[in-house]
Amino acid sequence: MNRRDILKQLAILSGGIMLVPSCDFSKNDVLKAYDNLQITADHKATLQKLCNTIIPSDTDHIGADELKLSDFVLVMINDCYSPEDQRIFTEGLKNLDQYSLEQTRQNFQSMSSAHANELINQILNHSDPDVEHSGDQVVVDFEQIRYCVRTTKHLTVQGYMTSEYIMKEVMPYKLVPGPFHGKLRIEENEKANIYG
Amino acid sequence: MANINNKGKAENTYDAIVIGSGMSGGWAAKELSENGLKTLVLERGREVEHLKDYPTTNLQPYEFPHRGKMSYEDAQQNPIVNRCYAYKEDAQHFFVKDEEHPYVQDAPFDWIRGYQTGGRSLLWARQVQRWSDYDFEGPARDGFAVDWPIRYKDVAPWYSHVEKFIGVSGHKDGLESVPDGEFLPPLELTAMEAYFKQAMAEHYPDRPVIIGRCAHITGNFEYYAKQGRGGCQNRRLCQRGCPFGGYFSSNSSTLPWAMKTGNLTLRHHAVVHSIIYDDQKEKATGVRVIDAKTNTPTDYFAKIIFVNAGSINTNLVLLNSTSDRFPNGLGNDSGLLGKYMAFHNYRARISGDYDGLKEFRTSGRRPTAGYIPRFRNLQKQETDFLRGYAAGLSGSRQIITDYNGIGEELKSNLLNPKYGPWRIGSHMMGETIPKEISTVKLDSKLKDQWDIPQLRIDIQYDDNDEKMTQDYLEQMHEMFEAAGVRNIQTDDDRRAPGLDIHEMGGVRMGKDPKTSLLNKWNQMHEVPNVFVTDGACMTSTSTQNPSLTYMTLAARAANYAVDELKKQNI
Numbered sequence A: 001m002n003r004r005d006i007l008k009q010l011a012i013l014s015g016g017i018m019l020v021p022s023c024d025f026s027k028n029d030v031l032k033a034y035d036n037l038q039i040t041a042d043h044k045a046t047l048q049k050l051c052n053t054i055i056p057s058d059t060d061h062i063g064a065d066e067l068k069l070s071d072f073v074l075v076m077i078n079d080c081y082s083p084e085d086q087r088i089f090t091e092g093l094k095n096l097d098q099y100s101l102e103q104t105r106q107n108f109q110s111m112s113s114a115h116a117n118e119l120i121n122q123i124l125n126h127s128d129p130d131v132e133h134s135g136d137q138v139v140v141d142f143e144q145i146r147y148c149v150r151t152t153k154h155l156t157v158q159g160y161m162t163s164e165y166i167m168k169e170v171m172p173y174k175l176v177p178g179p180f181h182g183k184l185r186i187e188e189n190e191k192a193n194i195y196g
Numbered sequence B: 001m002a003n004i005n006n007k008g009k010a011e012n013t014y015d016a017i018v019i020g021s022g023m024s025g026g027w028a029a030k031e032l033s034e035n036g037l038k039t040l041v042l043e044r045g046r047e048v049e050h051l052k053d054y055p056t057t058n059l060q061p062y063e064f065p066h067r068g069k070m071s072y073e074d075a076q077q078n079p080i081v082n083r084c085y086a087y088k089e090d091a092q093h094f095f096v097k098d099e100e101h102p103y104v105q106d107a108p109f110d111w112i113r114g115y116q117t118g119g120r121s122l123l124w125a126r127q128v129q130r131w132s133d134y135d136f137e138g139p140a141r142d143g144f145a146v147d148w149p150i151r152y153k154d155v156a157p158w159y160s161h162v163e164k165f166i167g168v169s170g171h172k173d174g175l176e177s178v179p180d181g182e183f184l185p186p187l188e189l190t191a192m193e194a195y196f197k198q199a200m201a202e203h204y205p206d207r208p209v210i211i212g213r214c215a216h217i218t219g220n221f222e223y224y225a226k227q228g229r230g231g232c233q234n235r236r237l238c239q240r241g242c243p244f245g246g247y248f249s250s251n252s253s254t255l256p257w258a259m260k261t262g263n264l265t266l267r268h269h270a271v272v273h274s275i276i277y278d279d280q281k282e283k284a285t286g287v288r289v290i291d292a293k294t295n296t297p298t299d300y301f302a303k304i305i306f307v308n309a310g311s312i313n314t315n316l317v318l319l320n321s322t323s324d325r326f327p328n329g330l331g332n333d334s335g336l337l338g339k340y341m342a343f344h345n346y347r348a349r350i351s352g353d354y355d356g357l358k359e360f361r362t363s364g365r366r367p368t369a370g371y372i373p374r375f376r377n378l379q380k381q382e383t384d385f386l387r388g389y390a391a392g393l394s395g396s397r398q399i400i401t402d403y404n405g406i407g408e409e410l411k412s413n414l415l416n417p418k419y420g421p422w423r424i425g426s427h428m429m430g431e432t433i434p435k436e437i438s439t440v441k442l443d444s445k446l447k448d449q450w451d452i453p454q455l456r457i458d459i460q461y462d463d464n465d466e467k468m469t470q471d472y473l474e475q476m477h478e479m480f481e482a483a484g485v486r487n488i489q490t491d492d493d494r495r496a497p498g499l500d501i502h503e504m505g506g507v508r509m510g511k512d513p514k515t516s517l518l519n520k521w522n523q524m525h526e527v528p529n530v531f532v533t534d535g536a537c538m539t540s541t542s543t544q545n546p547s548l549t550y551m552t553l554a555a556r557a558a559n560y561a562v563d564e565l566k567k568q569n570i
Helices: A003-019 A041-054 A069-080 A083-104 A113-125 A142-161 A164-170 B023-034 B072-077 B138-142 B152-166 B191-203 B221-225 B254-260 B311-319 B407-415 B463-482 B547-566
Strands: A181-185 B016-019 B039-042 B264-267 B270-278 B283-291 B297-301 B304-307 B339-342 B348-354 B360-363 B370-372 B389-400 B418-431 B439-447 B453-458 B486-492 B504-506 B530-532
Touching: A041 A069, A041 A083, A041 A113, A041 A142, A041 B407, A069 A083, A069 A142, A069 B072, A083 A113, A083 A142, A113 A142, A142 B407, A181 B191, B016 B023, B016 B283, B023 B039, B023 B254, B023 B304, B023 B547, B039 B254, B152 B547, B191 B370, B191 B389, B191 B418, B191 B463, B254 B264, B270 B297, B270 B311, B283 B304, B304 B311, B304 B547, B311 B439, B311 B453, B311 B504, B339 B439, B348 B463, B360 B389, B389 B463, B418 B463, B463 B486, B530 B547
Parallel strands: B016 B039, B016 B304, B039 B264, B304 B530
Antiparallel strands: A181 B360, B270 B283, B283 B297, B339 B504, B348 B418, B348 B486, B370 B389, B389 B418, B439 B453
């Protein structure tokens, strides 16, 4: 089975899990495809929520869920990152829920999108590394969480901007772009296309 | 070597053998077979057939699972080839992985190779500026290497011969430093580049800016249709192989053309062990080949042999071709084989922003860029270093995306990028001085998987290169400032030699057998039926991208060899 097929299966599988979130049997099943990263269905659901918090869908544009960007993030982490970076990423992902409970007393996976947005923004913009210490005890490793969230943002944005959806429907990229012009006047209110 | 497969010597006998099917080998093959010679081309790699074997050519960016990026594992296993700008998910199958053909680096040297039909002609950057006498006269004027045995007038008609066939887009600029050729319509400079050209004309009249001449078909379409090639579509995905045949490669052009003569035989997986020299006949009689897959040796025989294995591998073949007559390598009485290697210095680059021309943008993609021919030390020596550099120049309208925020804010930012200032950038292409200490040689113990000695490469920068790099950055900084460019940033990446992929020399041309290996016809002084017409023959490097000159020398030498055969001189 190639990676593409695995991903397809994974998408079906994790989609199913989201419909039955209380199913303990599959919840911590390490998904075969991600043996290396030790990503469980539960972590996958956290990642999906994270991706969708970074790029949600709206009435005009589809977002991370529809584009399965969490799959793209995992493939990139699994194939293109060093074992050490993978370890930090996975640890951060595992601890995100715990961090969410400590900071907001809410479960990240089930919190409203407004609250999720607030929490993730807080993690990305955090300047004080001492806050995650409760007394002298380190509750969770905040740096790992921040690495995971930042890396996920980077890859989610990359996956989004290089998705078939964006490159076909929003900012068209043409394999055969037509003649080159070195000096074209920009029309008023013309939208810039990074692939134009 | 036991069990040499010599059965049917007649079956393995041709008029000519060409070692290598790349840029220059393809040209030798075309000229020889067109002249009626039964020609065998030996290619060490696999077959890559034009159109058929370009698996990624029509893939969209989002069809690459990692959007072009190579895996962590691949980067760990192949640090050398991963440093090449074109080694990405879409073209990685055309590059040699580090382990596939090991070599020893006595000094860091990134040897970037493509073992397949067409070699690196599938992957090249397609820039084709002619040399002038400022280049051919360089060593004699400035007292390094040896005098070239040829001048511009000797090669000018052959430049034309090659340009017409490969298709060269360019503008007739009337410059002595890069003579005009047989040009198809030029591509446009961008508004920024055109402005910079004008600014240079004002402030530095001796530093012209031109559109880079490139091996792309932009006109005379009926002529190229005969090769089965169409016009360039500006896809700028050339490294994948072009489904239109829009740029020149051996695969799209010379090899199929030679095949049509009925005189060409192309043998793949043929790793050349050595050239066979007959002490009695006092000439080379054939080539010993190891099959890359079965490790079976086979000898092939011919009247003339063209060595076009790709500069460094050409040195390897000749160094490994030992006999009683030539114990130190074929035609190497001078002892200079594998010495006086050189390359192009691509270390430095510069970039900046320009605030004018706000109402303009570009559209589409372009397979070339602006070019500033060498101006340093051109007419006479004027600095404390020898020779000079050409510069690539590229100016484009920036589109800036704000990556701040998450959620709706981020999405809105991503989907509404804004025009930023024009960005202009340049990189240097510096001439390096061939020196006796810059060498490739055979390791006395280490062998590759075909039992051929591994190469040791020892080629380094010198003080001249350091000074030239500094001068490029200083001069370009001044030129950018004069044009009103701001936010100027410079970089010297100190990349290892080799990553320029313009390695040259080791089997240099010259007038005297004591100080060179090849005569003015690329013919070995001491083995007149062997010709070397790839980068190994280069006496000096100048600054121009070298492929056009290799092809030109190959075509010229092949026609000379045919004449000499007819006259029974070889």
